[in-house]
Amino acid sequence: MDFQHDAGLDAFREEVRAFVREDLPPDLANKPVGSVRSMRPDLARWQQILNRKGWGAPYWAKADGGTGWSVLQRLVFDEECVAAGAPTQDGFAQKLLGPALNAFASAEQKAEHVPHILDGSRLWCQGFSEPGSGSDLASLRTRAERDGDFYVVNGQKTWTSYAHESDWIFMLVRTDATVKKQAGISFLLVDMKTPGITVRPIRSIDDCHHLNETFFDNVRVPVANRIGAEGDGWTITKFLLNNEHASAADLPILRRGLSRVRTLAAAQRAGREPLIAQPAFALRLARLDAEVNAIAMMVQRVAAMESDHSPLAHAMGSILKVRGTEAQQRITELMTEALGDYAAVAYPEPHDACLGEPLPQQDVGRGIANDMFFRRASSIYGGTNEVQRGIIAKMLFQL
Ligand SMILES: Cc1cc2nc3c(=O)[nH]c(=O)nc-3n(C[C@H](O)[C@H](O)[C@H](O)COP(=O)(O)OP(=O)(O)OC[C@H]3O[C@@H](n4cnc5c(N)ncnc54)[C@H](O)[C@@H]3O)c2cc1C
Incomplete structure (x- = not known):
């Protein structure tokens, strides 16, 4: 660890500050943030501006379409954006799903999703927690049963932040109930417009609607939407949560x-x-x-x-x-x-x-x-x- 003054980091801060000063439209600055994520239109507009600058994915490696910044650079970037009151990015896509896609997804899956994350046209929510499966996530019960080239998904997720204004969900499902609980979990990407998905609001004590219960009733998801092999869900989750x-x-x-x-x-x-x-x-x-x-x-x-x-x-x-x-x-x-x-x-x-x-x-x-x-x-x-x-x-x- 080095607490010496870092002139390179100062120069980087100046660069970010100048960019934000020039490119953050005044009508986008200091708008209220609904708990942790900005309102969809604000977030999407700011994401497009960042993407045009080549800063669409501040947390990813250059090879994956990101900026390739160091941890300290990312912190500086976040600090300058927050100080200027810029909208947030989609943290689920940027910090959780993105790194998992980059590490585990096929080339086709990346080609399908990464451009939409970068240009802000596809927002994501996270479908991990279930009633009774929060801290003990591996006990989750939402089932995905194989039917030819599809999984048929049945079950319930809860506390699904922003499910009501997300386009896709990345979720954990049980594909095998006969093995050790961690080994029977798979990682699926699901289009929220798929028939059989119902999102119900949970109004929280801050009097906002950002939380939801999400129900899956015979939802047909292409097997091609699974990240990694069947049963790899827990490994991917550990990677994603440790980022x-x-x-x-x-x-x-x-x-x-x-x-x-x-x-x-x-x-x-x-x-x-x-x-x-x-x-x-x-x-x-x-x-x-x-x-x-x-x-x-x-x-x-x-x-x-x-x-x-x-x-x-x-x-x-x-x-x-x-x-x-x-x-x-x-x-x-x-x-x-x-x-x-x-x-x-x-x-x-x-x-x-x-x-x-x-x-x-x-x-x-x-x-x-x-x-x-x-x-x-x-x-x-x-x-x-x-x-x-x-x-x-x-x-x-x-x-
Ligand atoms: C505002 C908000 C947003 C959320 N957004 C999402 C989301 O977008 N997607 C998603 O999938 N989930 C989301 N969650 C769910 C969140 O991840 C879970 O609430 C959390 O993991 C805890 O699980 P639980 O609520 O089932 O509580 P439980 O696991 O039932 O815990 C109940 C209590 O027991 C304690 N406890 C449990 N296990 C242990 C242990 N081993 N040792 C010590 N104490 C323990 C807990 O600390 C807690 O106090 C959100 C939750 C909140 C509050």
Whole structure:
């Protein structure tokens, strides 16, 4: 790990900053993000702009159509985009499915899907979790039975983020119930327009619709849509979930959150003083600031372990996930407190990120309480923090 000043990285930051300044249309900047993914039209427009620049896949190798950036470059790119309020990319396609396609898919499968990921014309959702199969994912029961050149899929997925506005789903199915549970799982790509798929909304405590239950009723999926061999699903899943440890803490989001707390606390008053000058509040803010700086150092450490597949590298990804999500929760709680009564005004009105229109007269507190409620889930999705702690213990202490 090297904490020396990196002039090359500074130059890269300038390049990204200049690009974002020039090419991010003002009407796309600082639009509300529905939990973690931007609204479809915003995301697609920004993806096209990035793709024209050759930056359509910041996380992939050059040979796969990506930028070939280092982990630190990717972090810089993310930081500059978040700071400028750019829309998000499709994280499911970019960080999960994409690397799995690049590693395991056939040339035909890549030719079918990669161009649509790059130009933003095909959005993806992830169909892993089922009722009763979340942390214990390998116990999943959605069946795929062979019928000639098709699988017939029956079952239910749950918590399927953005299924209602995705074109395709990558999902895990049970193709063999007679072998060890991990060995009977296969990885399928399914067009969401296929007859037999029903998506039902789950409205979450942040009062948004991003979650769904997804039902599969005799859904016919070409065998050609399977990635890898039958029974390879678990291997692909382990690969896909172990990617991108350095981004597990969502550092750019933490930094943006802290800066928002500062702005709010400078504008709000506690008696005669600005809230930010109140010692108890200032102390909590300083502690969070120190925590985010510590996380930033850890991210650098993980970035330096890019091609390291040791138990330590694995554990570091889990540590970042736990500390990053806990910091996210504390930052959004502090932000809500800083808003005081305004937070209650902004909630439970529907979050404008769901409606696509700003709410009148709520510029200060727009979406803050909703975000605070949504972040309760950050220690659940992507593998719960309790499970992460189990991984840390296993990797570091062989427990
Ligand atoms: C906002 C949100 C978005 C999501 N999006 C998606 C998505 O797009 N696609 C998708 O497939 N899934 C998605 N999920 C599902 C998510 O991956 C699961 O919720 C998560 O893996 C936990 O599974 P579970 O909900 O079944 O809880 P369970 O596994 O039933 O866990 C219940 C409790 O038991 C604890 N626990 C379980 N096992 C252990 C263990 N071994 N050691 C210690 N504690 C344990 C858990 O930490 C938790 O507190 C999403 C979830 C949320 C909240």
